[in-house]
Amino acid sequence: MNKHISDQALASQVDKLPKEMQPERDLWSGIERAIQGQSQQSTSESKKNNIVPMAWAASLVAAVLVAWVSFAPTPQLSTPLTASQEGSAEQLVSSMQTDFVQQKQAMLVSYGQPDMTDLPVKMKNQLTELAQARKAIQKALANDGNNVDLLNLLRFTQQQELNLLQTLYPYMSNKNGKWQTI
Amino acid sequence: MNSSKVIDAKKLFAPSQEQEWIAQAKQGSQTAFHQLYEMHHRQIYALCWRMLADKDSAEDVCQEVFVVLWQKINNFRGESKFSTWLHSVASNVVLTHLRKQKNWLQRVFSIEQQTSYTLPEEAAVPLDDSSGLEELDKHIAKLPERARLVFVLFAVEGYRHEEIARMLSMAVGSSKSQYHRAKALLKESLSDTALAGGNYE
Numbered sequence: 001m002n003k004h005i006s007d008q009a010l011a012s013q014v015d016k017l018p019k020e021m022q023p024e025r026d027l028w029s030g031i032e033r034a035i036q037g038q039s040q041q042s043t044s045e046s047k048k049n050n051i052v053p054m055a056w057a058a059s060l061v062a063a064v065l066v067a068w069v070s071f072a073p074t075p076q077l078s079t080p081l082t083a084s085q086e087g088s089a090e091q092l093v094s095s096m097q098t099d100f101v102q103q104k105q106a107m108l109v110s111y112g113q114p115d116m117t118d119l120p121v122k123m124k125n126q127l128t129e130l131a132q133a134r135k136a137i138q139k140a141l142a143n144d145g146n147n148v149d150l151l152n153l154l155r156f157t158q159q160q161e162l163n164l165l166q167t168l169y170p171y172m173s174n175k176n177g178k179w180q181t182i
Numbered sequence: 183m184n185s186s187k188v189i190d191a192k193k194l195f196a197p198s199q200e201q202e203w204i205a206q207a208k209q210g211s212q213t214a215f216h217q218l219y220e221m222h223h224r225q226i227y228a229l230c231w232r233m234l235a236d237k238d239s240a241e242d243v244c245q246e247v248f249v250v251l252w253q254k255i256n257n258f259r260g261e262s263k264f265s266t267w268l269h270s271v272a273s274n275v276v277l278t279h280l281r282k283q284k285n286w287l288q289r290v291f292s293i294e295q296q297t298s299y300t301l302p303e304e305a306a307v308p309l310d311d312s313s314g315l316e317e318l319d320k321h322i323a324k325l326p327e328r329a330r331l332v333f334v335l336f337a338v339e340g341y342r343h344e345e346i347a348r349m350l351s352m353a354v355g356s357s358k359s360q361y362h363r364a365k366a367l368l369k370e371s372l373s374d375t376a377l378a379g380g381n382y383e
Binding site: 004005007010011013014016017018019020021022023024025027028030031032034035038 | 212215216219223224225227228231237240241244245248249252253316317318319337338365368369372373376
């Protein structure tokens with residue numbers, strides 16, 4: 001036996017639905033905390049007026065960065081080390097690392113700060129391996145700071161990491177700084 | 183005193199009081215904003231619950247709606263009723279929440295799995311529970327996500343299919359077909375309940 005529900009009966013049930021429901025927990029305290037000290041946005045028009053020049057400025061900065069990344073020579077970390085530099089080895093390792101982090105950051109900024117977790121697995125593995133190698137060398141240098149070979153190896157590894165990031169550039173889309181699937 | 187006169191006075195008083203609270207909230211008054219919250223949060227929670235079919239998510243998103251409202255209240259120009267505008271803000275916050283949730287899911291599951299994704303069984307409302315929900319609400323909660331969203335927006339919230347299509351990034355025809363699908367599923371499940379002892383016509 002089939003008990004049929006008509007369109008009218010359904011519409012009538014919908015009309016009878018309560019307009020309000022009571023949440024079980026107190027929601028206001030959370031809202032109050034969230035809006036505490038939070039400024040309100042100005043009207044949509046003034047917002048649009050601000051957005052346009054900002055968008056132009058952002059485009060200009062992005063264009064300059066892309067041009068810089070495209071036409072500048074591959075970032076080379078200074079020349080190989082010599083034994084004369086061994087005295088200040090600790091400082092040297094530290095400045096090499098700072099130099100590397102800055103270059104990497106500048107490169108990522110020029111790419112629009114893409115989410116590294118969205119990279120293809122193969123690329124992610126390569127980057128992880130290089131990062132692990134770099135860390136292992138740094139660890140070894142902590143015990144043997146005057147080892148020129150290790151210092152050169154560190155420089156080589158950092159350079160490889162930068163080169164790899166540069167090769168990833170064509171694989172990323174310009175939208176939202178997300179990596180494209182290869 | 184005649185009770186009908188009291189009701190009329192309330193109806194006349196409420197909109198002007200609301201306008202005052204809106205104006206004060208625009209100036210940064212949290213007290214006035216709290217009054218607006220008290221006035222509207224049950225309706226907004228009902229909308230969130232029906233669209234999300236999950237109590238915890240509905241409570242979280244309802245909070246998010248009022249945080250967004252605080253940020254955007256200056257955008258309300260009084261061209262429509264405040265409640266209408268607030269409902270459209272709430273619908274958009276719910277849909278953004280669902281999209282974010284989908285993006286996260288896409289990282290975990292493949293796209294193929296994602297298209298067939300529905301709420302896990304334990305998240306849906308059991309039809310014999312004692313949560314105090316209307317019978318129809320329990321059946322709406324059981325609908326597949328797209329059908330449920332279209333049904334709630336069209337039949338309960340009163341949006342047109344053109345508007346729903348824009349909101350859900352789908353064709354107008356898809357919105358209509360999802361609505362018919364929702365209706366058919368609801369009728370079927372209501373019939374089953376009626377056969378099992380309910381009192382539907």
